Amino acid sequence: MPSSRLLRSIAAAACLALSGLTLSAVTAQQAAAATDTSKIVSAARSQLNSDGCGIVDCNVEWCAEFxxxxxxxxxxxxxxxxxxVTTFVNYGDANGTWHDPSGYTPQPxxxxxxxxxxxxxxxxxxxxVGLVESVNSNGTITEIGGNQGGRVTEVTGTAASIETQLEGSSYSFLGYVSPVGVPAPPASTNVPTSDSSWGxxxxxxxxxxxxxxxxxxxLGFTRSLNGGASWSNWAEANGYWxxxxxxxxxxxxxxxxxxxxxxxxxDGAMGVSRSTNNGVSWSNWTPGELVLDELQGRRFGGVQLQHEEGHRLRPGW
Structure with a gap:
């Protein structure tokens, strides 16, 4: 199990990396014509469930045209x-915007x-070929594409599970191609500093x-499904907290x-909230004193919770 110190070190490194990427991307953004990915997604969604005939030649294989x-x-x-589809692969290689699945966080x-x-x-x-419509807080992707069952449809899952739904389990998802001129995403106000991060x-x-x-x-959070090799975008758990x-x-x-x-x-009152889906959603807050009996002395993945004076709970390391 990753230690608290390891997780905090990873968080600090991730913050430094994010800061560097943000600064370097400004120069690239100034040099390239801006691409509006929100318009890409909204255009694709405007054709959802259509047969595509109004915008492309739907008498041929038209996923790439869409x-x-x-x-x-x-x-x-x-x-x-x-x-x-080959023209998208060649576009990615020619412009340096091809991304292998491992280690890359896809963008809409x-x-x-x-x-x-x-x-x-x-x-x-x-x-x-389809398009990333959204990257969800639980790490899944919503893909939207043309000529999927003869229509424009959405599919949600991991890249591999979308591949299985569209092309079958005997094939592999190959990668992503980003359009040229996409501005760097704005820095998140919820990216934590190393001394306020925990895992x-x-x-x-x-x-x-x-x-x-x-x-x-x-509260912001990010998750990794591959031992820290890559991380999801930072997301806010609940805007009201x-x-x-x-x-x-x-x-x-x-x-x-x-x-x-x-x-x-x-008021500084201690509370406990639970998530059964790795932070995607959370229960209502429960006052700390109401869960003391339930949690006292119980171990959670090697951590034992202890009750201190003033009804304060802390992890006992």
């Missing part, structure tokens, strides 16, 4: 794109390249979750839940 059309609505120069508007019958690999050009580890799902307090005491001090989180292996211990910014 993705090309959506990119164009967002201001992308699509001169080199055509009616085949990215093209997703899938292997399939006759075209199972990147070298063969790929068999299907919880789900040994069953093998999910590492880092939490931190952003501006206004709002305003916390103080340094909250803490532990994972209850038996209850399969993350328990967050924190004090409210208004």
């Amino acid at each position: 993705s090309k059309w959506a990119w164009q609505q967002g201001g992308v120069d699509v001169t080199t794109l055509g009616a085949t 508007g990215d093209a997703m390249i899938f292997g399939g019958a006759g075209f199972p690999t990147k070298a063969s050009g790929g068999a299907h 919880a580890y789900d040994p069953v799902g093998k999910v590492m979750t880092l939490f931190g307090l952003g501006s206004g005491g709002h 305003a916390l103080q001090g340094t909250p803490n989180a532990v994972y209850d292996v038996d209850g399969k839940a993350t328990l967050l211990f924190a004090r409210g910014s208004a």
Whole structure:
């Protein structure tokens, strides 16, 4: 199990990396024409459940034509794109915007390249292309694409599970292609500093979750499904929460839940909130004194909770 010190070190490194990426991306943004990915996504969504005939030639395999059309609505120069998936692969290689699945966090508007019958690999050009509509807080992706069952449809899951739904389990998801000219995402106000970050580890799902307090005491979190090799974008757990001090989180292996211990910014009262889906959603706050009997002396993934004076709970390391 990753230690608290390890998780905090990872958090600090991630913050430094994010800061560097933000600074370097400004220069690239100034040099390239801006692409509006929100327009790409909204254009694609405007055709949801349609047969595509109003915007592309729907008498042929039109998945690439649909993705090309959506990119164009967002201001992308699509001169080199055509009616085949291969043109997206070549675009990514030519512009340095091809991303292998491992170690990359996809962004809305990215093209997703899938292997399939006759075209199972990147070298063969790929068999299907769709678009990232959204990246969800639980790490899944909502893909939207043309010529999926003859229509424009959405599919939600991991990249691999979307691949299985679209092309079958015998094929592999190949990678992402980003359009040129996408501005760097704005810095999140919930990216924590190293001294206010803490983590919880789900040994069953093998999910590492880092939490931190952003501006206004709002709770932010990011998760890794691959031992810290890559992390999801920072997300806000609940916009209404305003916390103080340094909250803490532990994972209850038996209850399969993350328990967050924190004090409210208004009155400093201790409360406990539970999440059974690695931080995607949380229960209402329960006053700390009401859960003392339940939690006293119980162990959570190697951490034992102890009751101190003043009805304050702390992890006992």
